[in-house]
Amino acid sequence: MPELPEVEIVRRGLQEHVVGRRIEAAAFMGARVVRRHLPGPVDLADRLRDNVIHAAERRGKYLWLVLEAPDGHSQGLIIHLGMSGQLLVEAASAPPEAHLHATFDFADPGPQLRFVDQRTFGAMALADLVPDPYVPAAPRTAVPVAPRTWGIPESITHIALDPLEPAFDQGSVIARLKARPTAVKRSLLDQGLISGIGNIYADEALWRAQVHGERESAALSKPALGRLIEHARDVMLEALRQGGTSFDALYVNVNGASGYFDRSLNAYGREGNPCQRCGTPIRREAFMNRSSYSCPRCQPRPRTAR
DNA sequence: CGTTCCTCCTGCTAGC
């Protein structure tokens, strides 16, 4: 469920509550949440013991904690929230939640970190940190304040830059969109092309740009594609300022509080409600085995069937 | 090779 703004809120919570702490014991309830760690949950718990958390990082919808083991080796603990994952900071004595998948106890007397996930599409995995393939290494003479000193997890090097990263290159994304003979919404959701956008913010960006998601991306002009990307960035920034989007208690930030951006949505989930620009009722259509919301008047369907 | 589709889960709700 969470898209970039929601994941960034969670990252900030991790930064505040767990960075700088030493893991004393990690525990996993079942193996599914660590299915990407092939040696299994006991092995992962062993590897995490006595690691210090140096940073909480994010690219698109992926989070990772930068860890340093007692032998000095640094790795990333990837955390993906999937559709329903939550991170909670709570006293170890708090009763276990339904669908609690992992707990982290720390060497200090502070609270636990917990991973709760109803559907378990989310996952955690350990990965080596490698140089970022998208961001050139800083020159040796650079002032030592460069971001991402530790590199990025090797297993997510296929994830593209998100539009909030300083190195995000709008021109190259537009060029790739111009080369794609496919629906523009499909491209917006492709995390290897531009990361962080999910079904909600794709629909919101398309509504703002007045483009139907089934238009072929290659058929849109470069300025139109540029506006679409800028709208995607803007809508995610606005959501971030308001603490993310939440329809119910399923999405909560690391403190357990919900966001309020859903009050500002113009398309997603608004079937039958008037378009805020022209008053035409918002329509819902099936696309890619899910729902798409758009204004029939501001966002006319492409003429030819795809 | 790139692109598209299916599938992994559980819970809620609309409709019968």
Next chain:
DNA sequence: TGCTAGCAGGAGGAAC
């Protein structure tokens, strides 16, 4: 009231 089909904000990997 009770059952169940359908749907939910993601993404890896199989299948073309």
